[in-house]
Each structure stands twice: as structure tokens, then as C-alpha cells.
Amino acid sequence: MxxxxxxxxxxxxxxxxxxxxxxxxxxxxxxxxxxxxxxxxxxxxxxxxxxxxxxxxxxxxxxxxxxxxxxxxxxxxxxxxxxxxxxxxxxxxxxxxxxxxxxxxxxxxxxxxxxxxxGLVNDKVFLVNGSVGLYPRILEKREAHKQIFGRTRLVALLSALVTMLTPPPQLVLTLHGGDNPSMLHISTLLVENNPLQLEEVGLHESDAVQKGELAAVAVKAKGVWQMLGGLALAAMRRLRDSEKVVSFPFVQLTVRPLRRRRIKVATDGEVNWQVPPLVFKAVPHxxxxxxxxxxxxxxxxx
Missing domain, CATH: 3.40.50.10330 (Probable inorganic polyphosphate/atp-NAD kinase; domain 1)
Structure with missing residues (x-):
């Protein structure tokens, strides 16, 4: 406990x-x-x-x-x-x-x-989600704010809002999930293993998760206003309507950050350093x- x-x-x-x-x-x-x-x-x-x-x-x-x-x-x-x-x-x-x-x-x-x-990212378990980019930074700031102001949902939400006002530089990732790799310029990549979290923001991939697949959610928003716009759509369960969000289901996905020897990865709220490439995959049972x-x-x- x-x-x-x-x-x-x-x-x-x-x-x-x-x-x-x-x-x-x-x-x-x-x-x-x-x-x-x-x-x-x-x-x-x-x-x-x-x-x-x-x-x-x-x-x-x-x-x-x-x-x-x-x-x-x-x-x-x-x-x-x-x-x-x-x-x-x-x-x-x-x-x-x-x-x-x-x-x-x-x-x-x-x-x-x-x-x-x-879910696994390399050899690290995640039950809810794994992520790189802005989201690990939000989690680190949230933990610091919780220690000062208390462990409540309101503190967590306000902490995320404050952190998003100064978003980090964009990440350049190469994704290998099929025959044709793709390159994305993103602020954060979230890999979901939790249908409830996907439902709460209005993404249809909730139907695929927990059935042998995970869901990738790439946020391409730049700047404060685009980030806040995405946050507003998520609050209304309409994140699927954002032009700055790409989401898709997969069984295994390899992520290669451009010119990075190691990268911060968050798994279920805990942040750690990992060495690329990052291999996300589902372990169904x-x-x-x-x-x-x-x-x-x-x-x-x-």
C-alpha cells in the first residue's frame, strides 16, 4: 500500500x-x-x-x-x-x-x-498509457504541484493547464507500424491502453483497445492557443474533431525520435528515461x- x-x-x-x-x-x-x-x-x-x-x-x-x-x-x-x-x-x-x-x-x-x-514500451509496463513529449512534462509538474497544494483532481487539472501555457519544443518522430513509416512533428505522443480515457476525450479507438490493440494519439498542436483549443475539444469529448490530432489503433509501433540518444517516457504517471527506439506493443492476456x-x-x- x-x-x-x-x-x-x-x-x-x-x-x-x-x-x-x-x-x-x-x-x-x-x-x-x-x-x-x-x-x-x-x-x-x-x-x-x-x-x-x-x-x-x-x-x-x-x-x-x-x-x-x-x-x-x-x-x-x-x-x-x-x-x-x-x-x-x-x-x-x-x-x-x-x-x-x-x-x-x-x-x-x-x-x-x-x-x-x-501495454509495453520496450520492457516497461503501462496499464493506462505511455507517452513522450509534453505529457511527461505535465506529469512531472503535476507531481510537484500536488506535493504543495494536495492530491486532488482540481490541482491536477490546473497544473496541466499552467504547464500547457509554456509548451516544449516540437518532437520529430518516425513511426514504424506497418509497411510505410511516417514522420510526424508533434508536441506529444500518447499510446493508450485504457478505453475509458479515450472515451472521455471522444476518440473512437476505444473500441479497439483491450482487444489485442493499443491506440496512438499524436498531438501536432503548436503554441498556446492551439493547445488550449485541443484541450477544450477534449473536455467536450470531441477531440476527434481536431485537425491537430492524429489517432489510430495498432498492435506494435516503433518510435524513433530524431537526433535523441535518450528520451523521457511516462508510463501511468511515472516518468523515466529510455533509449530509443521505443517499441510499443500490446500483451493481450x-x-x-x-x-x-x-x-x-x-x-x-x-
């Missing part, structure tokens, strides 16, 4: 988790991590114990925390559970997992297993996720 995720008291969340699991007669070990730098090491230990005891590994936190734990779970065969406790919680919401902590823990006890798709069992409600505990 990332004690720094969300805006609720970590002690209260921990108490709720313990109460629900104890009432259900489930044994568990809860690691409370105060800094994101310790999550990966703790997750590896959780995976080791889960494999020994035929248990499950659960991530409690925002999408970044869930991403870090999923990175360690991927390929181990361990069932994976999430307790969404972040700002936007796109991963949990897209799979119907309750945002209320007690209800989410009940899902761990009474839910069912579903194979869900994972990557994680065995515990989701609500609506069909089995009222039939008793499995």
Missing part, C-alpha cells in the same frame, strides 16, 4: 483493509510504503511469498503504484488485485473495481479472475486480474 496515494488518511485505509480481510477469514501481509522508490522491492517480496503460498498480490494506491506492482507480477502467473486509491484511478474504474476501499477489498474476497491486456463477480452476487463466498 502506497501510504502517500490519494487524499484519505492512510491509517484509516489500512484499518479498513485489515477488518474486511480478517472478517472474511483471509490471512494476509500488508506492507505500507511511504515512498514510491520502495514499492518495486516490496512488490518483488510480495510476489515471492504469493508464489510460495498460492496467494495473490494486491496493489493499493494510484495508477502509478498499481503499475509498479504489475511490473513485478507480469509473467509470474500470480493473480493480481487492486485497491484504487489515487487521483483518477483509470485502471480500476475501467475494470469495474469500486473506489470505496471496503468494497474494493470485498471484490478481492468475492470476485472472479479475468485476463486483462497490458498479460495479467490475471480479480474483478467484481456481478453474475455471482448473492450466491455466497467462493
Amino acid at each position: 502506497n501510504a502517500g496515494s490519494g487524499d484519505r488518511d492512510a491509517d484509516s485505509r489500512e484499518q479498513v483493509i485489515a477488518q474486511v480481510l480478517s472478517r472474511a477469514g483471509r490471512t494476509f501481509t500488508l506492507w505500507r510504503v511511504g515512498k514510491s522508490t520502495g514499492i518495486a522491492d516490496t512488490a518483488r517480496e510480495a510476489v515471492r511469498l504469493a508464489r510460495q503460498q498460492e496467494g495473490i498480490v494486491v496493489a493499493a494506491g494510484g495508477d502509478g503504484t498499481i503499475n509498479t506492482v504489475a511490473q513485478e507480477v507480469l509473467g509470474t502467473g500470480c493473480p493480481f488485485g487492486v485497491l484504487p486509491q489515487g487521483t483518477f484511478n483509470y485502471f480500476g474504474r475501467s475494470h469495474g473495481i469500486p473506489l470505496d476501499t471496503a468494497e474494493a477489498v470485498e471484490t478481492l474476497v468475492r470476485g472472479r479472475l479475468r485476463l486483462v491486456q497490458v 498479460g495479467l490475471l486480474l480479480i474483478v467484481p463477480d456481478h453474475e455471482g452476487e448473492g450466491k455466497g463466498e467462493p
